[in-house]
Amino acid sequence: MSYIEIKNLTKDYGHGKGVFNLDLTIEKGEVFGFVGTNGAGKTTTIRHMMGFLKPQSGSVTINGKNGWTDSAQLKRMIGYIPGEIAFPDAPTGTEFLRRQAELLGLTDMTYAEKVINQLQLDPTANLKRMSKGMKQKTAIVAAFMADPDILILDEPTTGLDPLMRAQFVDILNEQKNKGTTIFMSSHMFEEVEHTCDKVALIKGGKLIAVKRTSEVKHNENKEYKIEFLAREDYLRFLSEAFTILTRRDEQNQVIIGINDADINPLFRTLKGYPIKFIKEIKYTLEDYFKGIYEEDKAHA
Numbered sequence: 001m002s003y004i005e006i007k008n009l010t011k012d013y014g015h016g017k018g019v020f021n022l023d024l025t026i027e028k029g030e031v032f033g034f035v036g037t038n039g040a041g042k043t044t045t046i047r048h049m050m051g052f053l054k055p056q057s058g059s060v061t062i063n064g065k066n067g068w069t070d071s072a073q074l075k076r077m078i079g080y081i082p083g084e085i086a087f088p089d090a091p092t093g094t095e096f097l098r099r100q101a102e103l104l105g106l107t108d109m110t111y112a113e114k115v116i117n118q119l120q121l122d123p124t125a126n127l128k129r130m131s132k133g134m135k136q137k138t139a140i141v142a143a144f145m146a147d148p149d150i151l152i153l154d155e156p157t158t159g160l161d162p163l164m165r166a167q168f169v170d171i172l173n174e175q176k177n178k179g180t181t182i183f184m185s186s187h188m189f190e191e192v193e194h195t196c197d198k199v200a201l202i203k204g205g206k207l208i209a210v211k212r213t214s215e216v217k218h219n220e221n222k223e224y225k226i227e228f229l230a231r232e233d234y235l236r237f238l239s240e241a242f243t244i245l246t247r248r249d250e251q252n253q254v255i256i257g258i259n260d261a262d263i264n265p266l267f268r269t270l271k272g273y274p275i276k277f278i279k280e281i282k283y284t285l286e287d288y289f290k291g292i293y294e295e296d297k298a299h300a
């Protein structure tokens with residue numbers, strides 16, 4: 001049995017909204033990204049995982065425990081960041097975190113303080129007057145402070161500036177190295193591409209595909225952009241035996257598609273050409289899912 005199992009999960013809000021027959025499995029220690037546009041069903045799925053919603057049909061099981069009937073027990077072992085943060089009434093961030101720690105039976109605040117420092121948060125501020133980013137940072141500290149075995153994070157970087165996003169990725173990676181199982185939603189592929197082991201795409205409440213990020217990174221089909229210094233060289237190259245994907249005549253530029261096995265012949269050929277530059281165009285997770293999306297549309 002997988003560490004987290006979502007089986008046939010359905011919540012039909014009507015008018016095609018909700019989640020439908022969702023199946024997902026997450027292994028212990030895996031970092032799993034859950035991507036979808038606004039309204040795709042990410043929060044609905046996560047709220048079922050946290051036991052805030054009862055499945056209409058299907059189930060969520062985490063570490064052998066039922067997401068609905070064992071939810072009190074599960075909540076104690078999961079660090080959770082909700083999609084919309086609504087803090088209980090507390091005068092300051094510090095007081096809120098103190099109460100959270102008390103609820104969790106946490107006495108050692110060393111790790112909480114480490115995260116506070118990493119995020120450069122001043123928790124002494126009035127909770128109600130905190131900026132969106134500060135609130136988000138406070139929620140991150142609250143979710144991480146007990147150093148839980150599972151983290152369920154609903155768009156955790158909302159409101160964080162790029163520098164703080166990078167800090168957050170560092171904290172995630174520390175957790176990943178410790179073996180924490182992490183499930184995080186996002187509406188951006190680039191955000192999950194470098195942190196997650198696997199990424200799932202949800203659209204209209206249905207699972208479109210799941211992909212291991214290493215497979216995308218190590219894709220053996222590459223694209224290269226090459227720009228030639230002289231027109232005649234550019235024209236001469238067009239008749240070589242390479243797959244030309246795009247021609248940009250006015251810039252003497254081509255984009256070629258090539259398999260790793262043919263890289264050496266390419267560079268041998270290019271020795272006879274004065275080129276301005278050659279650059280690999282990285283194949284991204286977004287490229288992969290765009291392809292799946294298009295196929296899905298074509299079959300719809």
Ligand SMILES: Nc1ncnc2c1ncn2[C@@H]1O[C@H](COP(=O)(O)OP(=O)(O)OP(=O)(O)O)[C@@H](O)[C@H]1O
Pocket residue numbers: 013017018036037038039040041042043044045083187
């Ligand atoms: N209680 C509800 N009653 C009716 N419709 C709902 C309810 N909760 C959510 N929905 C609808 O279900 C769909 C999925 O919502 P959900 O919040 O899960 O999306 P999401 O992927 O988290 O989106 P976002 O990125 O905007 O947070 C949306 O169209 C939403 O309006």
